[in-house]
Amino acid sequence: EAGVTQFPSHSVIEKGQTVTLRCDPISGHDNLYWYRRVMGKEIKFLLHFVKESKQDESGMPNNRFLAERTGGTYSTLKVQPAELEDSGVYFCASSLAVSSYNEQFFGPGTRLTVL
Amino acid sequence: AQSVTQLGSHVSVSEGALVLLRCNYSSSVPPYLFWYVQYPNQGLQLLLKYTSAATLVKGINGFEAEFKKSETSFHLTKPSAHMSDAAEYFCAVTPRGGYGNKLVFGAGTILRVKS
Numbered sequence: 514e515a516g517v518t519q520f521p522s523h524s525v526i527e528k529g530q531t532v533t534l535r536c537d538p539i540s541g542h543d544n545l546y547w548y549r550r551v552m553g554k555e556i557k558f559l560l561h562f563v564k565e566s567k568q569d570e571s572g573m574p575n576n577r578f579l580a581e582r583t584g585g586t587y588s589t590l591k592v593q594p595a596e597l598e599d600s601g602v603y604f605c606a607s608s609l610a611v612s613s614y615n616e617q618f619f620g621p622g623t624r625l626t627v628l
Numbered sequence: 629a630q631s632v633t634q635l636g637s638h639v640s641v642s643e644g645a646l647v648l649l650r651c652n653y654s655s656s657v658p659p660y661l662f663w664y665v666q667y668p669n670q671g672l673q674l675l676l677k678y679t680s681a682a683t684l685v686k687g688i689n690g691f692e693a694e695f696k697k698s699e700t701s702f703h704l705t706k707p708s709a710h711m712s713d714a715a716e717y718f719c720a721v722t723p724r725g726g727y728g729n730k731l732v733f734g735a736g737t738i739l740r741v742k743s
Contacts, residue, residue, distance in 0.1 A: 517671060546730065555632075556718065558730040569730060604671070608729070615729060619664070619671035 515539070517620035519605050525626045531593040534623045538587070538607030544568075545588050546608075546617060547580060551601040559603075562588060595627045630655045632719050634734035642742050647706040649737050651693075651719030654700065659721040661702040662731065663693055666716045675717075678702060680724075689713070714741045 518537045526532050538545045547559040559578070560570040564585035573580070577596070582588040592599050602624050606617040635650040653659060660679050664672040676687025683695045693704045702719060716738045720731040 548731075548733075553735075555735050556720075556731075556733040558732070561730055572730070606672075616674050616677070617729070617731065619673070621669060621671045 517605055517607050517618050519603075519620040519623050521623060522621065523624045523626075525628065526595055527628055528597055529594045531591065532595055532625060534590045534592075534603050534605075534625070536588045536590070536605030536620060538605070539609075539618055542607035542609050542618075543585065544608040544610070544617075545582060546606040547588070547590055548604040548606065549601050550604065550622075551598070556604065559590075592625070595625075597627050600625055600627045630659060630721055630723060630732045632721055632732055632734035634717075634719050634737050636737055637735060638738045638740065640740040640742060641709045643711055644708050647691075647704070647709045647713065647739065649704040649717050649719075649739065651702045651704065651734060652700050653702065653719075653721050655721065655723070657724060658695070658697055658700075659723050660729075661693075661695060662720045662722075663687065663691070663702075663704050664718045664720060666718065666736075668715075672718065675704070709739075709741045711741050711743065714739055 520535045545562040550556040558572040561568045562582045579591045602622040604622045606619045608615045608617045631654045633652045662677045663675040666672045676685045678685050678695045686692045691706045718736050719734040722729045
């Protein structure tokens with residue numbers, strides 16, 4: 514069974530440009546999460562989808578970030594326009610159920626560098 | 629708000645020596661607790677989790693962790709380090725009950741194993 518995949522693995526863009534990150538969760542996982550790790554800091558929650566609905570987007574930093582999950586399968590996270598402080602590693606995770614103790618399966622992350 | 633403290637951003641042990649990675653949480657109600665490991669260029673992988681059964685939890689690759697409510701701790705141990713254990717380890721918590729299980733992570737501890 515394929516794990517969580519993320520594309521691209523690395524992205525280098527100029528400040529002010531737009532970048533779209535993609536996450537494909539494990540097949541059948543209704544729950545999809547985005548997290549971000551800024552260099553040297555903790556991994557922080559961004560948002561949680563249940564199928565195509567945003568369940569919790571309390572961690573989204575500002576309105577330059579837009580997450581979508583059309584059809585309840587893969588998800589995209591768009592940053593527009595990108596700022597220097599957006600650099601970091603963006604992780605996606607998925608889980609089968611939403612209970613607090615259920616394991617989240619993580620992808621390898623997308624390393625975003627904004628110059 | 630919940631928080632997680634991992635004492636020591638870097639830990640170095642000799643091969644065959646005891647591994648001890650420290651994690652303390654701050655929460656009035658004991659949360660669910662997790663340890664994840666990230667090997668280079670891979671996603672986070674669940675090592676073990678505490679959900680409320682036995683306070684000593686055994687995980688994969690010979691790791692275990694003990695939940696101590698009085699100390700608000702969930703330290704990770706392994707009796708004998710192996711070179712393949714070199715990775716970054718993350719302690720994470722999520723509150724009990726409620727809907728959704730966004731993880732709150734510690735800053736991570738990089739484990740180095742010396743031959």
